[in-house]
Amino acid sequence: MTTPPTTRPAPRLRGRTKAALVLFVLAALLPVFAWTTNDPYLVVIGTRILAYAIAAMALDLILGYGAMVSFGHAAYLGFGAYAVAVLSRHGVTDITLHLLAGISLSAVFALITGWISLRTRGIYFIMITLAFGQMAYFFFVSLSSYGGDDGVTLDARSTVLGQPWLENDQVLYYTALALLIGLFTLCARIVTSRFGRVLTGTRENTTRIEALGFAPFRYQLTAFVISACMTSVAGVMLANQAEFISPAFMSWHVSGELIVMVVLGGIGNLTGAIGGAFLALMLEELLNIFTEHWKLFFGVILVLVVLYSPDGISGLLRKLKLGGEK
16 A cells, blocks of 8 residues: 655645634734723624634535535534533533533434445535435424424533533633634644545545545545534534524534635635634624625625635735735
C-alpha cells in the first residue's frame, strides 16, 4: 500500500492558523468589551455564534475536504440539543454526560445514514442526506412528551461536576470558546495527517486514490461520522445558550444556513468556516436592526461574494494581501 508522503504544513495552512488565532483572541476579548459597554447581550449572541462556528467547521471538514455536501447536518445539531433536554428531564444534568449522549447518538445515526448515502454521488447524496435529516426532524416533532413541534424549555442549564457554573453567561461563553479551539486543533491535525490527505485525494480523484491502494469509502464514512459528532457538540452548547430546544434546530433550513456560512467564509478552509459563521450571524443581527427584510440584503451580499470571490471572505482577504505585496 502506498503511503502519501509526509510533508510540513503548507504556508497557506500556517497562515490560516494564524488567522484562526486572531479570531480566537478577538472572541476571548468580547466579554471584556461587553462589560465595558454594559451590554451583556453581546455575550449571549457571542455564545450562539461560537456554537454555530463549531457546526460550520464540522461541516467544512466533509464539504471542503471530502466534497460531501450534506444537506441534513442540522440533524446532529438537534441530537446534541435534545440530549440536554431528554437527560435533564430525567435528572441527568452533567454536561459531560450530555456531550457523550449527543456524540454517541450522532455517531450511530451518521454511521448508518453515511453508509447508505456515500454509495451515491452528487445531487443524489445531497437529497439522501436531506431525507435522513427530515426523518430525524419529524421523529422529534412526534415526541409529544418533549413538546413536539412546540419544543421544550430547559429548567436549568447543564451542570459541571454537579455545580451550576454554566448559569453564568460568561462561563458558558468561555466554555463554548474552549470547545471551539479544541475542535479546531483536532480538525487541523486531521486535515494535515495521512487520513486528511487521503480524504482530500478522494475529493480530487477517487479513482486515483483507489489505484494507490486506499479505500475511499472508509475514509469518507469516518470523516462523516467525525463531523456529525462535532456538530452534536455545537447542539449541546446551543441548547444551553437558548435554554430552549425544538425540532426547528434540525430543519433543512438550518442545514442550508450552515452551508451558507461555509461558502461565505471559504470552502475547504477551517478558519474560513469559523469566520463565515461569525460574519453571517453578525450580519443577521446588524441587518435585523434596520429592516425585517434583512434576508433580502443578506442574499445580495452572499451573491456578491460568490460572484467576485468564489473562495469566500478568506479568499478575498488573501487576494487583498497579495495585492498589497506587489
